[in-house]
Amino acid sequence: MSAALRGVWGVVPPQKAGMIPGWGSGLVVDELSVFLLVTLAVVLVAVLAYAWADGYGVRFHALMLLFAAAMAVTVTASDLLLLLMGWEVMGAMSYALIGYVWSDPERVRSADVAFLTTRAADMGLYAAAGFAVAGAHSLKLDDLATANAPWRDLIAAGVVVAALGKSAQLPFSFWLSRAMAGPSPVSALLHSAAMVVAGAYLLLRLRPLLDATGWAATTVSWAGALTALLLGAVALAQRDLKQLLAASTCAQIGFMVLAAGAGAVDGGTAHLIAHAAVKSLLFLCAGVWLTRRGTHRVVDVAFGIGAVALAGVPPLSLWVTKDEVLAGVGSSALLAVGFAASVLSAAYAGKALLRLFQAAERVPVPLAQRIPLAGLAVAGAGLGVLGLPGILGEAGPVAWESALAGAFAVLTVGVVVAVRRVPEPAWALRWFWLERAALAGVVRPGFAVARALARFDDRVVDGAVEGVARGGRWTAGLARRRVELRVDGLVGAVGRAARGLAALARRPQTGQVHLYFAQAAVVLAVLVLVAVLAG
């Protein structure tokens, strides 16, 4: 981080009070969060201006603003509690916004999938908070790396799971595909620029923790690199533009996660910011095409710039930032994977560019939408400066590597645009059947367990209670018969002996008295036995 920037922004001390007594928590604006806050604010303004022109209502704006607040809390939180609060609210807002058109059951289902998948991963963060209390006696993010031996690893595991889930890394990527059911402005903010990068942000922020454990850094690096590669392939195979963009988001965040794992924090941050501008630009352009069923020159140009930037064509932003990330990667295997992923990103960006060649009707696009597009295009093109030495990072990318990567990017885009056909294998088109696997492996068994337990509850647990009640009533029936009408053989035998006494009874009903006598005699005899034994 450059000294100049640090001087400008400084650090806001955390609030003393905190949410929970005894566990201080607060918001901190530091070198990392300030960039994210600015990014969030800029993209939010652009997206809201765009959405305003599309005529979205109060509910949309309320949810978007709530989301932005949650994101702001997430990136400025200094402890796990506030982080988790922002983190979970983001997830809920994502649910509400994906299911914005709630009357469509399929969209609601997509929202369900997205929320449940991210929440499944979030459990890691809940557990990590507990482990942090146990191991570090603190919830502060800065203290996590100092936790004792087993707890530190557990914290890291929880955090990594949550981060991978939120950032739609493998194996959680499928929810982002589902998230595309939401309106385009939602995709432009939540599912490209803000919410999905929260996982990468968290990993970048907790770099010391990853380092302290050792294994976590490696795991994270590989998860990021593999996602960048495999989801790159998925993106390349997509036929739907939004799906392509979604998969490419996963892949690009893979680079950021790789950066977090490899220790290239500055590169990762720069990539995150530049990618946010580029991707929200692309989503907004896609939104214009989808909702207006036509195009406009500004949109075409903006999309073109965005796609080329996404491809990593020099001198646009992502070329610089991605190379800065790769420059920080130490392991040659990781570097190879990263490089391959980088080539793939150029390929899918090329495929996205093809969209510009389709014939489309010219439609008017309001100024309120054109301005944000233009602004984002400029930002997406120029944010490469972040990667230059002295701005965000001290060390720039290696010159020859950058040149090579740029050349490959240009070449790949050229090939794709020229050939116009790319392989679309089913495994890639269907996102490796990840959702189906989750459905078969987790959801269906879960429901089966639920139904089985519900039956068990009704039949066995409640059945036992009912059985006791029934047993009680049955015994009662028995007791009544015994007492009032009949006696069993033994008592009957004694009863016959006592029948003489019954002669005293005039009325036929009193025939029972001899039985009473007999029973009384038997009981007394038994009582004598009891008394003798007890005495």
Add this chain to the structure above:
Amino acid sequence: MNENPADLAPELCVLIAAVLGLVNGLFLPRTRQWRVAVICAAGLVAGLAVAGVAATRPDLMAFDAFEIDPVTHVTRIVVFGSTLLVVILAAGQVRDHPRESEHYTLILLSALGTVALGATSDLLVLVAAYLLASIPAYALAGFGKDAPGTEAALKYYLMGALLGVVMLGGVTLLFGVGRGTAYPMLREGFADASPAVVAVGVVALLAGPLFKAGAVPGHFWVPDVTEGAPPAVAAFVTTVPKIGAFAALYRFGAETSPGGWAVLVAVIAAVTMTLGNLAAFGQDNVRRLLAYSTVSQAGYLLVPVAMAGRTDLAEPAVLYYLAAYAVTNVGAFAVVLAAGRDDLAGYTGLLRRSPLLGLSLVVCLLGLVGTPPTAVFVGKVLMFGAALDGGHAWLAVVAAVNTVASVFYYLRWIIPLFGRRTGRPAPRPARGASTVAVVAAVLSVLLGVGSGIALTAS
């Protein structure tokens, strides 16, 4: 030896009232015989007052056989108090009956026998008291001269006769063992007697009080008499003689402590409460239901009796539970009398028709369950405490399970109260009985809330 008749002043008050009532009844025209009821009630009130005063004096022994101690004080007060309520109940029932005055007199005499039963510490007096308490009750049971009443009286008599004879046998046996009939002598005699003989003697002796208490094995008469005898008599025989019987049982257990007493009585208690509860389950006749409920209550009452001498809680538990039970049970019977119906269906919508009467029934029935803050609740707490402290936790568990089971049939009676009555309108509830019911219900709650005062006083 103390032979001061003034020590028996409460009993004398009641006796004088009974004699006066009988004599007056001979000369009064049939329509004026209610005056006898007033005389009897006055005698009971006087007895209560004198007993209350006597309770403040130190313990003593009169005539070598009549102990005047807290047990006797409570027995007197509860017996006279509940007899007073029963007399009021009966007054409404036997009004202008040819033998109205005899009815009251018999009730009073039986009550006297009951007090003697609870106060004596001598086996021979015990037998005499047993007879005094029983014989008027037999006559009362058949008072209606109708078929069920006669049958009930006969059964009552036959059971009483058999168990009385057994009891006499037991007394003889124990006399042989202890070379005396006073409890202190028996206590010494038991120490070096053959356990088997003592066991037979004790069990045989128990037959009599258990019959009066309506506990197994002397419980057979309870449902028949309760259903067959006039309701006021049913209220009397299921309430008053029990008080004396339990006092007598407790006194015998505490003062002679024969071997195996706790286990023996605990078994009887467990069997009695279980049998009473189970048999009450399917009853559609409320009087039979109440009869079995009194059997099960007898079971609970036997729990502290079993713990006699083993824990300090036993005595307050017996005495408090007796008082609570007496008030609540009379209240429930009073509602039956007031409503004039024996079938459960007859109680549909009672709460709407006469809210106070219905509410009294709810309070009395929930009281019998042992719901706070009624008196029986405090009694049950003490009873459970006695069982646990006496080292018979299993008995406490049995009692708890039985209490839960009993909820079932009490609720069966409560639920219709809230219903909507269909069909012809029922007769208006009797005034006197309604008043008794309300008084009993209020007393039951007051006795529970003010249990501190009551327990300290005893």
Add this chain to the structure above:
Amino acid sequence: MLTLVIFLPLAVALALPGVPRRAVPWTWLGVSVVELALVAAMWAAHGTGGGTSFETDARWIPSVRAGYHVGVDGLSLPLLALTAVLFATCAVYSLRNTHRVRAFAMLFLFLETVCLGLFAALDLLLFFVFFDLSIVGMYFVILLWGHEDRARSALKFFLYTFLGSLVLLLGFIGLYLGADPHTFDMVELTRTPPFAGSPGLAGLTLLAVGAGLAIKTPVVPFHTWLPPAHTDAPAAGSAVLAGVMLKMGTYGLVRIAMPLLPDAWRRYALVMLVVGLVSVLYGAFVALAQDNVKRLVAYTSVNHMGYIVLALGAAGYAAGDTDARRLAVTGAVTQMVSHGLVTGALFLLCGVLHDRAGSYDIGRFGGVARRAPVFAGLVAVAAFASLGLPGLSGFIAEFQIFAGTIGTGTAATAVTGALAVAGILVTAALFLRVLHLVVLGQPGELTPRVTDVRRPELAALVPLLALSLLIGVAPRVLLDTIEPLSAAVVALVGR
């Protein structure tokens, strides 16, 4: 003051037969609001300090050393406030009731006295009196104002919880007998815990007390009275039953079982952990399979109360970190309040649905948001509050429970705590299922019958959810009051 607060509703209930019929609902509402104000005043006076305020100790049954001993502290105050809020809410909600209004109001005022008294009681016998009366009162609420198979459900409720109460009574008598000198006074018993030298008897007593409270809470496997009771109870009855009465069980654990039997509690802390964990997961999974929305909410209560038992179990691990155990206890108490507010709201919402369509079957609704947008919004907020969305009270409670339980730092607590976290995922799934099937999507068979919430319903629901939001955003109001109490409880358990 406290005695006035406790018995004012009962006094008004007794005076209610003399009130004209039209004025009955407003009288009821008026008393509830006064109660609310009084409890708030007590809270303000107590502040955030430790110790007991407004203590009254009168002799009741001196021969067994039982007294009318009441007082409030950091544990009672939140629950007293919850009680006052929920009963006021029910009064508002029932403004439009027409069926036996007077009796309904009387019974609810009686129940309010009972609940307030229970949470203020500092004497075992007094506690039990209120505990038992709550069963009787609720029995009549279900029996007289319930629907469908109400007599059976009410009977099951009565018998089952009454059994629990008697077991509890045996436990209390055990505590009484175990103390030297014998006493029912909780404060004295806390000072010198009974059964100092006999762990076996202490264990048995804990078994009795624990089982009695477990039935009321309820925890698996003693929970089967809950679903039918809720299903057939009227909405206001369910709200009170779930919102206030279930807390009696867990309140008893914190107030009685933990401080009075610290050794036994520590020894059997693992049992509590496991029972809590099983309740959490079992409750959530069974709820997931329900099609009757009221049964579903009832089972989520099992789940939510399971978290409390889990946290209290963790607090028994004396070897663990003290601060973490305090966090767990604070979380448990917070969860009691939060569950009361949120589940109360959910049951009232179920009541709205049943009032309009006469059914609880989630399969027969759909797309209700179109016909009843406000209702849909309230359902969504309540559902998210219940599934633990941050910003609402459930999250604060559950976060503290997880952090505290796992943070205690022993192997058992860490494993059970981490497994219990899975509960929040299942809860999320089941509430999304409800939202999906009832509120969102295409209209179902019964949807046309659903109209939006009416004014009294709205006035009842909004405060509940607003309070949940307040606790979720600014929890210190509540937590600062609870914190001294949890410190005290943890210290008592640890001795």
